[in-house]
Every structure is written in structure tokens, then in C-alpha cells.
Amino acid sequence: MIDIKYLYKAANRAGQTVEGLIEAPDKKAVVFALRAKSLYLLDLSEVSQRSSTDIALGSGMLPKRTLAVFCTQFASILKAGVPLIQALSILEEQTDNAKLKSILQAVGEDLQRGKGLSEALSMHERALPPIMIKMIEAGEISGTLDISLERLAATFEKEHQIAKKIRSAMMYPMIVTIVAVMVVIFMLLFVIPRFMGFFNSTGTELPAITQFMLNLSEFIQHNWMILVGILLMIIAGFKVFKSSPGGRLAWDSFKLRAPLFKKAVTRVLAARFSRTLATLTSTGVSLTQSLRIAGKVVGNRLAENRLMDVEESIKQGKALNVALSDTALFPRMLVHMTKIGEESGTLDQMMGKAADYFEEEADTAITRLTTILQPVLLVIVAVIILFVMLSVLMPMLTMYSNIK
Known part of the structure; x- marks a missing residue:
């Protein structure tokens, strides 16, 4: 059963x-x-899923880079001996992010009412990741809030770098695809019709490939509004599908099983999981809680479900490495490193090393994926353009032969 958040008096x-x-x-x-x-109990009310900040400024998570900078600055100010409420006020004035500014203002007001920092931050869980709230709670309890914030900053910076590499890797294929589509549409709508008018005026018999391209050109010209509408409906439908629980699970499962993407995706998941587990366990957060948070952080619904199974297995007495092996989700190297960490009593340190290792592996896998996609896309684009060019050149060659 899913837990509900309540505000009690x-x-x-x-x-x-x-x-x-x-x-x-x-x-x-x-x-x-x-x-x-x-x-x-005197009074009890269910906390709304959306805070006033969410409604005013959108319900998406704050960017990892923004969170990394915030945690770094927060840790530095606290180390300088500035009181907590004053530190938040300083950070509120410094930040350019409107959403973060609004959150810090609300958190400062909650602190003045007597709430703890992690409790106040948890009111904005739609904008702040669970690892941040849990780490700050652990820092409050242990009296090492500045250290927790520094570790969070390092974690968010690593996450930002991974996301940046993924975006950079996919940028070139996207640009090539968009340019290719634009070139083909331009030739179909403007180039081919002009040539076809000339060929028809000379009575040249059109080859099958040319006739096909002419029919396709006429179809697009007469039905372009319908085609654009269908394309927009497909895009919107896919977004709705991905936002639904079943659709998100199906899409995430596909990414983990597709041969082309599997290695890169599993390495990214392993890196995120290891980094989260290392960060949380190093500050005294229990293993089961760390697993629950890691499931939300990895960003894959199938992986989240599997990690929930791991959490249940841990509660039943299984070793973490055995439970991870049963999921068949992560690389064997991660399972082996987890086992070493458990047996030596240095799980947090070993998970940190695993995170470093799989971040490098993810970088290599993403680069390799890009090197595979680039020539494949270029060949596909070349074939399409060649097909279009042949539809124009073949009638011209026929005319030249008839003249001779």
C-alpha cells in the first residue's frame, strides 16, 4: 500500500x-x-500532492546543476558559522532560480514556526529529490549537516555530468535526422514538382521510381495539414502513453531490453544506484530506506520495481548482493563489488568506487552508442537522398537517350 503524507497536530x-x-x-x-x-492526535490533514510553489511555478524537479550549486553554497555558509535561518535568507537572495527562491522563502517561514529543515523541505518533494531530503535529515540528526550538503553537491554534480553526456551524445543524431527530413520535404514539395512539369511537357515516359516520388509529392501537397495533424497526435499520444504508469513501465522496460541501448542504460542505472546508495549509507541512513530512495532516483520504473523487491528481500534476511543478483538488472561487476563491501563492512566505500567505475563505463557506452548511430544515420540519409535524386535523374537520362 502506498503511504500518504499527513500534517498532524x-x-x-x-x-x-x-x-x-x-x-x-x-x-x-x-x-x-x-x-x-x-x-x-488533535488535528490531522492530508498534505496536498502539490504545494503552492508547484502550482505557481510548475511541478518539475529542480535541475541537478542548480541543486549542486545550492548545496555547495549552503555548506560553505554553514561552515562559516552563519545561523540556519539567516543562511537560507542569504541563499534566497543569491539564487536566480524563481522556483528555488520561492521554496527557500517558504522553508525559512516554516523554520521560524519551529519545524526542522528536512521537514520543511519535504513539503516541496515535487521539486526536491528524496535523496536530498533524507540526507539533510540524517545530517540534522548527526550534527553534520554541512558534510551531508557537500556529499549531496558532489552527487548532484555527477548526475548533471551524466545527463549532459547523454544529451550531447544524442544531439548529433537528432540534428542529422531533422536536417535529412527537411531536405527530403523541400525536394518533394519544391524540386520534384518543377522537374515533373518539364518532363510532362516533353512527353517523357516516367520510370516507376519517378512516378512514385511524384505521387508522394502530390499526396503531401494536398494533405499536408492532415499529415501534420497526425504527426502531432502521434507525438501527443506518445507523451500521454509515457506519462501513464503502464506506459512508463513499458517504455523503461524497452530501453533496458533493446540491444542497441541496453548496455548504456544499464551502466547509467548502475552508476546512479551506486552513487545514491554510497551517499545515503555513508551518513547513517538505513539500507532499506536507502534502497527505497535509490529506486526513485535511478529514473527507470522497471528498476524501481525491482529495487522494491530487493528491499523486501533485505527485510526477509537476504544479503544485498544476493538480492541484487536475483533481479538480473545490474551488471555482475556491481553484484561482486556489493558482496565485497558487505563482507568487509565497507559497503558505502565500495559503492562509491562502484559509482566511479560505472560512471566511466556509462561514458564509454554512450560514446560507443554515438559512434554506432552516426554512420548508420548517415547511410540512411544518403540512401533517401539518392532515391530522391534518382527519381529526377532517370527521366533526364531517358530524354538524353531519345535525343541521341
Whole structure:
């Protein structure tokens, strides 16, 4: 059952009123959880899935680069001995990101009301990743908030670099594809019709390839609005499909199983998983909680489901390396490194080394994918353009032969 976030007001044994956030399957579970802490419920309300910040500025996550800079600056200010509320006020003035500015303003107000930093940040979980909230909570408890923020900054910077490499790798294929489509459309709509008018005036018999291109050109000219509408509907339909739970799972499963993308995708997932686990376990977050957060961070629904299975296996007493092996999701190298970390009692350090290793592997796999796609796309584009050119040249050769 999925936990729901509730905002509660309760009284302790001394009669003092306390407020806070709690996650539970239902309201009855909240009552039992609070009684276990010797708290008596006074008021309870379900927290909206969207905060006022989400509604005003959109519900997407803040960019990893923005978060990396924020965490670095936050850690530096705290190390300088600046009080927490004042530090947030300084960061609010410094940032150019409107959404982050709004969040920091709201968090500062919550802190003045007596809430903890992680509790205040959790009100903006649509914009802030779960690893950030959990790491800050661990830093608050251990009194090492500045260290937690530095580790978060390093993690977000690594994530930013991976995403940047993926975007750079896909940029060239996208540009080649767009240019090729534009060239073909231009030739079909403007070049071929002019030549066809000339060939028809001379009575030249058109070859099959030329007749096909002429028919295609006429079809596009007469139905271009319908074709554009169909294309837009396909794009919109695909976006709706991807945003649905079943569609997202199917798309993520395809990326993990497609031979062309499998190696790059699995390496990226392994790097994200290892980095998240290393960052969280190093600050004292429990393994089961770390796995739950890692599942949300990896960015793949199938992987998230498999990591939920791993979490359940850990609760039943299985070793992490065995549970990971059962998923058949990650490379064997990660399983072996996990086993070494568990046996030596240095899981966080070994996961850090695994993250470094798989980040390099991901970089290599992405580069290799690009080197494969580039010549394949160029050949496809060349064949299409050759096909169009032949449709023009063949009638001209026929005319030349008839003249001779």
C-alpha cells in the first residue's frame, strides 16, 4: 500500500502542542504511530500532492546543476558559522532560480514556526529529490549537516555530468535526422514538382521510381495539414502513453531490453544506484530506506520495481548482493563489488568506487552508442537522398537517350 503524507497536530504528555509530518497508509495508522511516541492526535490533514510553489511555478524537479550549486553554497555558509535561518535568507537572495527562491522563502517561514529543515523541505518533494531530503535529515540528526550538503553537491554534480553526456551524445543524431527530413520535404514539395512539369511537357515516359516520388509529392501537397495533424497526435499520444504508469513501465522496460541501448542504460542505472546508495549509507541512513530512495532516483520504473523487491528481500534476511543478483538488472561487476563491501563492512566505500567505475563505463557506452548511430544515420540519409535524386535523374537520362 502506498503511504500518504499527513500534517498532524498532537499533544505530548506535558500538554504541549507539537506539529509535524508523517507518512502512513491511512489515518488509523497515524493514530497508532503517534501513540507509540506518546503523542495524542488533535488535528490531522492530508498534505496536498502539490504545494503552492508547484502550482505557481510548475511541478518539475529542480535541475541537478542548480541543486549542486545550492548545496555547495549552503555548506560553505554553514561552515562559516552563519545561523540556519539567516543562511537560507542569504541563499534566497543569491539564487536566480524563481522556483528555488520561492521554496527557500517558504522553508525559512516554516523554520521560524519551529519545524526542522528536512521537514520543511519535504513539503516541496515535487521539486526536491528524496535523496536530498533524507540526507539533510540524517545530517540534522548527526550534527553534520554541512558534510551531508557537500556529499549531496558532489552527487548532484555527477548526475548533471551524466545527463549532459547523454544529451550531447544524442544531439548529433537528432540534428542529422531533422536536417535529412527537411531536405527530403523541400525536394518533394519544391524540386520534384518543377522537374515533373518539364518532363510532362516533353512527353517523357516516367520510370516507376519517378512516378512514385511524384505521387508522394502530390499526396503531401494536398494533405499536408492532415499529415501534420497526425504527426502531432502521434507525438501527443506518445507523451500521454509515457506519462501513464503502464506506459512508463513499458517504455523503461524497452530501453533496458533493446540491444542497441541496453548496455548504456544499464551502466547509467548502475552508476546512479551506486552513487545514491554510497551517499545515503555513508551518513547513517538505513539500507532499506536507502534502497527505497535509490529506486526513485535511478529514473527507470522497471528498476524501481525491482529495487522494491530487493528491499523486501533485505527485510526477509537476504544479503544485498544476493538480492541484487536475483533481479538480473545490474551488471555482475556491481553484484561482486556489493558482496565485497558487505563482507568487509565497507559497503558505502565500495559503492562509491562502484559509482566511479560505472560512471566511466556509462561514458564509454554512450560514446560507443554515438559512434554506432552516426554512420548508420548517415547511410540512411544518403540512401533517401539518392532515391530522391534518382527519381529526377532517370527521366533526364531517358530524354538524353531519345535525343541521341
